[in-house]
Structures are given as structure tokens and as C-alpha cells.
Amino acid sequence: MASRAGSTGIDASLYRREGQWCTALVDVSLGTTSAQEAVDSLPGQVGKLLGSQQASDADIEALTAALVSAEGHASPVARFVAVNNGEVVVDEIIDGLKVEFADVDCGPFPNLVALARARGGQFPYLVAEAGKDGGEVSLYHSSVKGADESRGVTGDPDEAHHARKVPGQYDEPKNQSNTEEIWRRNADELAKQIDELARENYVRLIVLAGDVKAREMVAGMLAVAHKPITSILDQHTRTGGADQAAFAAAVQERVDEVLGRDVQELSERVANRSGSGRPELALGFDEVVAALQQAQAATVLVNQYQDDETLTALNAEPWLCGEDSGDHAESVMGSWPAPEVLLRATALTDASIRYVPDGVLPEGTGIAALLRWPNASESAS
Template sequence: METAVDPARGLPAPISRFVLVRQGTVELNELLPGPLVTPKQVAVSPVPNLLPLIKHRPEEFPYVVAEATREDAEIRLEYVGRPGPAAVEGVRGSTEDISKLSAGVDWAQSKQQRRTEEIWRRNAEEVAGQIDRIVDSSGARLIVLAGDIRARGLVQNQLAEAHKPLVTMIDSEPRPEDSHQQLFQDKVQERIALQWAAEQEQIMDRLALQEGQANPESAVGVGAVVHALQQAQVDVLILNDKALSDRQLLVLASEPWVATAEEQALGAESLGRVPAPTALLRAAALTDASLLLVPDGVLPGGVEIAALLRWPTGPAAPGGDAT
């Protein structure tokens, strides 16, 4: 542990850290920009408590920031809650005849004007192609275009149709001065927050639509959600961790990973009881479920946990396919 927490030199303060050590091996050592989101914690447990990490970085949110001119661009792949870009790529286009002639030139020079426009378009096409490749490989959920107003418009036009809805424009150009850089980063974070809020609203809308359905694709309450997690049925776990902090669940060494009582362990070895949020987050991770943490009052009916499911609950509807 002493080795793992060496000072994070070269990174701006404040910065936090999440370290997980298992049997003498450092399994996870994450540097997290910003001050601690939760109080400092040191704990020994049969399974890792990932809640402090998730509170600081709720989910993997990759996004692309591209600063474009009419001849080149810098494209950065970044992740929310991680210091610095994960990747930086430069695109250098053609600079031949990159500038248009001034207004009022002889009509014979219109050919050169058209050539300049074509060079701009080709350069933008190259930038857009690189952005498309990064988005496809990373699963980026937002594309921030900045820089020259004409260049970023051309880049947006050349993006794949599936990626165009991810685009947001920022008018200010990220300049070297610290004040301008901070202003630019604040605008990027604002767009991320808006995107995040829209996605969370869609999740809650999906949950509301399931209410009253005969065979809902949702589960509400600890018992129903644990049952769904045991079957790897949960697509999105929606959790008020504060409301569940005093409750404990069994964690299991193998599938079905979590249980409310020994008789639900289905023969799996019990590792002991831990706080319910720890057990639920572990089961969600092991069954590839997404997570949404919510505060008091968000879930309907005063419940503390719900889930959107990969397939409906309950018996087949009358007349439906029994298979």
C-alpha cells in the first residue's frame, strides 16, 4: 500500500486516489481529478467496496474533443473522472491554396476559389474520418467540436450519420492561456453534464413506462432486484445507496454472486455479509449491468432500489410464444 500511494507528481492538485489491494497485490490504483467526493475510507472486507470509486466516477463516459482549423485538427479522447486525455491524435491536411482570394477578384479566378473550397472539404473529411474511428473504437457518447467556425461545420457534415447526434459545438477556441483553457474546460464539462442528465432522464422514463405492465421489464425493491441479479437479468441497476447503507446482503464466491439469505445461495460458497450497496454493485459488475446512483425522492413510491431488465418478468402473456 505504501508503494501504491507514492505522490502523483506532475498532476495538478487537488487529486484523489482509489487503491485496491488483494493478497499483497495492487489490483487497482486510480488517480481521480478533484477533491474527495466521500470521506476518506480505509477498509478490509471479503469483497471490494467500489462505492467510493463510483461516487467519484459514476461510470465510464468517453468523449471526443476536436479542435479544427481548415487545414488540421487535434483530436483528444477523454474519460470523465480521469486525469488527462487517454489519446491525442493530430490530423494534418493539405495547405495548398488553403486561403481564398479577397472579394472582388476577376471572375477567371473563381476556379481557384472552388479549389480552395474543395481542399477545405477534403481536410474536413479526413478529420471526420478519424473522429468516426475513435468513436467506434471507444464508444464515445459525446463529440465536442471547437475551433474555426467554418472548419467545424464542415467536419460535422462529413461525420457518419450515426455520430452526428453526438455533436455539440463550442464557439470559444481553447487558447494556451490558463484562463482561456479553464473557460473552455468548463464549457466542455457543462455539455457533459447536460448529456448525462438527458441519459439519466431517459432511464427514469423507461422505468416509469414499466409501471402497471402485465410482464414488466423492471424490478422494484431489494428482493425483486436481487432475484433479477442472480439471473443476470438486470440491464440497469438504479440504486439509492444512502437508503440501503444499514442493510446487509450475502456475497457469494461464484454465481449467483449475491443473496438475501443462505437458502438463496444455490450451493455457492458464502463469503459473508457486507453492506447492501457493496454486494449489489459487485453483482452488477459481475453480470455486466449498468448503474445509476440516485438521491432520495427520485425512485417512485419511496423505494430505495429498482432495475431495468433485459427480458420481462412474470409468466408469458396469454396467446404469446411459450418458448
């Protein structure tokens, strides 16, 4: 995929690309004959919808070619595809999302709302499994199944266990020292791979499992900045009898803990900024729009999706305005449902967006924004 919409923000470069955009959100679940038939009919069905919206032949061909089933994924599962100028720019599987009818959209900027809702709040994390003869480390994203990238460290098993193979010699200090030096080298190499992946991807969690001694060595060799985000599982996963289901459940528990802390932190930040005239918090649709127009919003928090509102998208700052506004007439691109325009403005002002559960925002508030700087009039009062 080209980008992910998550708690760290939306990839603004997608909105800066010129030309027509076409997006499709479709059900690609398998499991029954009728489901397979439905997936097989998607290219024709979506192609007709794209044609009715004046999509180019290149866009239709590229998008429909990407509409393949999601084998190996439990139902329900959806596929989101975004095409720009005949190029597939985003192609993502969204597990757990039930799509009743194909949602197809064409316009001058991509409609990424469905992807943002599914991916909002996600974060990258690493799972490392250490052994005395090496190990593996894989990069994951919290709302995406499957590893995004994996790296391995493979030592020489015969070399590592040579002292054990010579009867009566393993206890000799020289042989034992040589063997432990091999283990240390393998651990050091695995720690370097973990640190590199963690730095490159700004991971927020490292889960470390494997052989007891090996994982202890790896943990001790990690960069200082990564030790606080490392969680060690007391599981030796690099054995034939390892319970992989229990391991996956334990990893998911650590991921859920991070997600839970995120929501709790957002709730506390909203509560802390709600008093004394709340100069650092925008509450409600109009205030959030005003904050985005000034690039003042740091994090937009959405509890209700504002589907009944419409906004005007602009091709230059401030990127959006009310549908009835007479301002910025020279920059008007057109009017769209508010969630699409809000998401675009959030990205283009380098803000982040979170779709939050009930209880984070004050009762009766569907949308809010944590501000980069306080409102002058309220902070002065």
C-alpha cells in the same frame, strides 16, 4: 486504469481474476503543508492496515507505491487503487471526493463501490478543434478530468496559405481551388480520426469547435451515425486569443445536458414500468436481490446505498444470496456489506448500475432494477 465503472456497466473481468485483492481509497489533496505531510505518511499508514488484514508483501509494496499526491488537482481529491496478486489493476484520481480516513480492504474480490459511486453514469465523449491546417481530437470521460487520448492532424501551413502569400494571385481560380482542396483534405483526415475514436469508444457526444469553415467541412464529413451526437460550438479555439475558460465551460454545459437527459430518461422508464403490477420493475432490496439471482436485472438503480444490509457472495451462479439462506452452501465465499456484493453480482450478470438522485425512484424506495423480461406471475395477471 484498467476499467471504469459507469452507466455502461462494471468490468466483470476484474471479478473473475483469481487471487487476493487489496483496495485503498485515500485523500491525496495538496495545498497546505499539513496536507502534503498527510500524503507523505500514507504509504506507511496504509501498509500497516494492509498488514493487519493479512495482505501479501507483494500487494503491500505495489499498493503503497501507487499512493502519490494528485498534483494539479484542486482539493478535495481522492485516489482509488486496486491491487491483485502484486499488480496495480486500477489507479484512479477522483476529483471532488473528500475522504476523511483511509479506507483499506482486502478480500477475494475487489471492493469497487467507492469507484462505482464516483464514476456511475459517466460516458465517453470527444472534443475536436478544427482548423484549415489540421486539428485535434481528444477523448474524455464525463466524470474524469483530463484527456484519455488525443490525436492530431497537422497540415502544412505554408502549403495551405501559399496562395495568400503570392500578391494578387489568391483570387485566381486555380490557386483558390488548390488551397481549398488542401483544407478539404485536412478536414477529411480529422473527420476520419473523430469517427475512428467515436466507434472504438462508443462515445455519446462529439463537441466540435474551431475555424468556421473548417468545422463546417468536418461536420459534413462525419459518419452518418455520429452526426446526431455532434454539437458544434461557435468558438474559434485555435487562435492565440481564444478564451479557454469559456470554451471549457461550454463543453461542460453540453456534457451536463447529456447527463441530465440520462437521469430524465431513467425517471421516465421507472414511471412507465411502475403501473399495472409493474412486471418489469423490481422495487426494494429483496426484489432486486431476487432479480440479480436470475440475471433478470438490466439496470440496478441505487438511491440509498443499503449499507446496513449484508449479503453472501457466491463463487458461481447466482453469485449472491441472503445471509440467512441455506442455499448454495458449496459456493459460499463469505458475507460482506450489501453494496459490495450487489455491485459484484451486477457486473457478473452483465447488468449496469446507476447511483441516482432523489426523485428517480418512488418515494421510500432506496434501490430498484429495470428488468430484462417481466416477472411471469405479474405479467400473466
